[in-house]
Amino acid sequence: MKIILASKSNVRKEILERYNINPEVIVSNVDEDEIKTSLLAEGASPLIISKNLAELKSIKVSSQNPDRLVLGADSVVSLNSQIINKPKSREEAFKILKKLNNSKHYLISSVCISKNGAMIWNHTDQSELKMKNLKEDEIMQYLDKIKTETLLMYGVYQVEAEGVNLFEYIKGDKDSIMGLPIKQIMNYINQYKK
Numbered sequence: 001m002k003i004i005l006a007s008k009s010n011v012r013k014e015i016l017e018r019y020n021i022n023p024e025v026i027v028s029n030v031d032e033d034e035i036k037t038s039l040l041a042e043g044a045s046p047l048i049i050s051k052n053l054a055e056l057k058s059i060k061v062s063s064q065n066p067d068r069l070v071l072g073a074d075s076v077v078s079l080n081s082q083i084i085n086k087p088k089s090r091e092e093a094f095k096i097l098k099k100l101n102n103s104k105h106y107l108i109s110s111v112c113i114s115k116n117g118a119m120i121w122n123h124t125d126q127s128e129l130k131m132k133n134l135k136e137d138e139i140m141q142y143l144d145k146i147k148t149e150t151l152l153m154y155g156v157y158q159v160e161a162e163g164v165n166l167f168e169y170i171k172g173d174k175d176s177i178m179g180l181p182i183k184q185i186m187n188y189i190n191q192y193k194k
Contacts, residue, residue: 003189006061006072007179009153011160015180016071021189026065028057028072036083046078047108047124054110055119063117069192072112075179077155079105086155090148094139096156097166102133109176111185121188125181127172134166142166 005013005023016023032053039049051074058072077084079100087093107129112122134142143151145162157163159170159177175182 002068004061004065004068004070006057006070009073009179011158011178012073012180015175015178015182019182019186023071026061026070028060030057030060032074033085036085040083046076046081046083046106047110047126049083050074050076050108050110051112051122051124054112055114055122058112058114059117059119062114066116068115069120069189070114071185072114073110073180075107075109075155077105077107079103086153087151090143090151093143093151093156097131097134097139097143098136100131100156101139102131104128104130107172107177109179109181111181113185113188121192123181123184123188125173125176125184127170127177129170129172129177130168131166132168 003021003023005016005025006028008025008027013023013025030053035053035056036049039052053074054072057074058070062070084096084099087096107127108124110122110124112119114120142162157166159174170177173181
């Protein structure tokens, strides 16, 4: 199955490859911060923001690649209906983890498939996560194990690696939490091929 992934996320690419889809990667270069700011000003919920970003990425790449299926994706962390953005520094990562500490929050993963510049399918998954009550030095020890580049690209925790140890519980699909609800994508793709 030939598909374009409109994302620079290696984790999303690896999930697709596990399911025998070798995507061509074309990054959308959508200004996520600008769009989030604009949508928040309009009172959009984290779920709407996640869906809109996935759709925008997918449609932008799709409109430049006719007759190809393009998969766009976006994940948003929501704490008390407020979006928690990816950190821009290690200090910010520490503050984010302190904010999430001992709290229940949601990770919203949206995907969108477009063709010829129009959305043809989308899906949004929401997972619930509760972080343990950690001491400041435990948060620092965790951060010391993570490369700065990884923190800035993927956010403050990676459930597929060390980040799983931060949580009291995780309710949701692991692939979805990592950024791609692959089971729903495969269901759609298998229907599409028929």
